[in-house]
Amino acid sequence: MNNENHEKSIKNLVLNKIKENKAVMKPRWYFVLKAVLFVSGIVILSIALFYVISFILFILRQNGLYFITPFGFRGITIFLISLPWILVLVSIAFLITLEILIRKYSFSYRQPILFSLLFVFVTVAIGGFIVGETDFHKGMFKSANDHGLPIMGGMYRSYGLEEIKNICFCRIDEIIDTGFMVFDEGNNKIDVLVDENTRFPFEMKFKVGDSVLILGDLNDGVIKAIGMRLSNEFAPRFHMGRRLLASTTPAF
Amino acid sequence: MNKTDEEIALLVQKGDKEAFGVLIERYEKKIIRYGRKFLNNSADIEDLVQEVFIKTYININGFNTSKRFSPWIYRIAHNEFVNALKKKKSERLHFIDGDTVFPHIASKERADKETDERELRELLDKGLDHLDNKYREPLLFFYMEGMSYKDIADILQIPVSTVGVRVNRGKTALQKIYKKLNLSYEQ
Numbered sequence: 404m405n406n407e408n409h410e411k412s413i414k415n416l417v418l419n420k421i422k423e424n425k426a427v428m429k430p431r432w433y434f435v436l437k438a439v440l441f442v443s444g445i446v447i448l449s450i451a452l453f454y455v456i457s458f459i460l461f462i463l464r465q466n467g468l469y470f471i472t473p474f475g476f477r478g479i480t481i482f483l484i485s486l487p488w489i490l491v492l493v494s495i496a497f498l499i500t501l502e503i504l505i506r507k508y509s510f511s512y513r514q515p516i517l518f519s520l521l522f523v524f525v526t527v528a529i530g531g532f533i534v535g536e537t538d539f540h541k542g543m544f545k546s547a548n549d550h551g552l553p554i555m556g557g558m559y560r561s562y563g564l565e566e567i568k569n570i571c572f573c574r575i576d577e578i579i580d581t582g583f584m585v586f587d588e589g590n591n592k593i594d595v596l597v598d599e600n601t602r603f604p605f606e607m608k609f610k611v612g613d614s615v616l617i618l619g620d621l622n623d624g625v626i627k628a629i630g631m632r633l634s635n636e637f638a639p640r641f642h643m644g645r646r647l648l649a650s651t652t653p654a655f
Numbered sequence: 656m657n658k659t660d661e662e663i664a665l666l667v668q669k670g671d672k673e674a675f676g677v678l679i680e681r682y683e684k685k686i687i688r689y690g691r692k693f694l695n696n697s698a699d700i701e702d703l704v705q706e707v708f709i710k711t712y713i714n715i716n717g718f719n720t721s722k723r724f725s726p727w728i729y730r731i732a733h734n735e736f737v738n739a740l741k742k743k744k745s746e747r748l749h750f751i752d753g754d755t756v757f758p759h760i761a762s763k764e765r766a767d768k769e770t771d772e773r774e775l776r777e778l779l780d781k782g783l784d785h786l787d788n789k790y791r792e793p794l795l796f797f798y799m800e801g802m803s804y805k806d807i808a809d810i811l812q813i814p815v816s817t818v819g820v821r822v823n824r825g826k827t828a829l830q831k832i833y834k835k836l837n838l839s840y841e842q
Contacts, residue, residue: 412701413679413683413701413704413705413708414676414679414680414683416705417675417679417705417708417709417712418672418673418675418676418679420709421672421675421712422672426709426712426713427713428667428668428712428713428715428716429713429714429716429717430716431668431716433716433717434714434716434717437717506812507812509809512808512812512813512814513805513808513809513814513815514814515755515756515758515814515816515817516755516756516814517756517758518758
């Protein structure tokens with residue numbers, strides 16, 4: 404009985420508040436707007452992630468890191484040390500924010516976080532890779548070098564021209580007993596020493612005129628090669644990008 | 656009124672304020688029972704339930720009438736009770752839990768339910784108060800409110816497989832509690 408009175412009073416209290424306009428129903432447009440803003444947030448964050456991931460890929464190709472992991476432990480170590488970690492952390496922060504946003508939807512929260520996060524990661528990674536395959540960043544880089552890119556220009560110039568100490572994009576000038584004589588991008592002649600520890604993960608048939616990527620420490624014009632691979636396929640893309648800025652640098 | 660909850664919600668959305676009274680009548684006892692179990696018979700439960708219904712009314716235009724009303728109103732109640740707990744700061748709350756991160760093998764929903772539902776329901780009242788909220792809520796919804804794992808997942812916004820895991824673990828925890836309290840429960 405007492406319970407019944409309680410319940411009646413709850414119903415009456417709520418209905419009275421509604422009738423007295425103390426509790427006012429939010430209009431439908433409010434929820435539509437909220438949903439639109441929410442979806443917009445997800446879309447914008449996804450685009451931002453596509454952009455950052457593809458930009459990281461662009462940088463890795465520019466500085467050669469993208470190509471050195473097949474050189475074994477040393478290649479992987481240099482790759483990890485030299486990664487643009489600030490951008491990687493920004494991507495992770497965006498990824499977590501995106502996961503939090505989509506976690507509001509049943510298709511996400513009904514799945515374990517691990518699956519949902521993996522799905523988001525794979526989606527943005529594929530998206531970023533696709534954008535990275537286009538000439539978008541190359542165009543931005545070109546604009547940055549032509550000083551036509553006011554806001555992002557600095558970022559493209561600093562990241563796009565970054566050189567990794569142990570990586571040399573060169574062209575073979577001569578094949579000698581101890582290895583190769585090559586020219587680097589600055590047209591400096593370098594002696595490349597090759598021994599049984601040097602890794603050749605792909606094609607080993609090098610000829611004069613080939614563009615090559617060499618991983619190794621440069622000391623007094625000599626590189627003791629840790630790894631070496633042909634870069635004919637990716638070098639034109641690489642050199643084209645770098646030459647845009649370094650117009651005074653002699654071309655190969 | 657023989658209309659479904661969703662049909663009544665649609666009437667309320669169209670401006671029928673009195674129809675909201677029907678929804679209150681249908682859910683009042685359930686929400687009070689849920690609140691009592693969630694908040695361990697807190698004294699201010701009526702105020703909180705009143706607030707749940709007011710928020711339900713205020714936000715009813717956000718309800719999609721092609722979906723089920725029950726998980727939606729329970730979600731509002733869940734949020735309200737969680738906020739009340741936060742204010743009290745006396746109980747541990749689980750926001751990110753290992754159960755929700757990793758995949759689990761989905762447990763059978765119906766088989767258990769048919770065999771021990773009746774017996775368990777009678778004993779739940781005595782044991783639930785001693786359980787962690789993490790297990791208390793799924794058990795309450797599953798055995799006392801007769802909800803599916805999917806509905807419970809929608810209310811708590813956790814993976815469906817996690818609901819199954821928590822129901823099973825909650826049952827195991829209950830058995831231990833019963834032993835302590837010298838109550839009989841055979842699975």
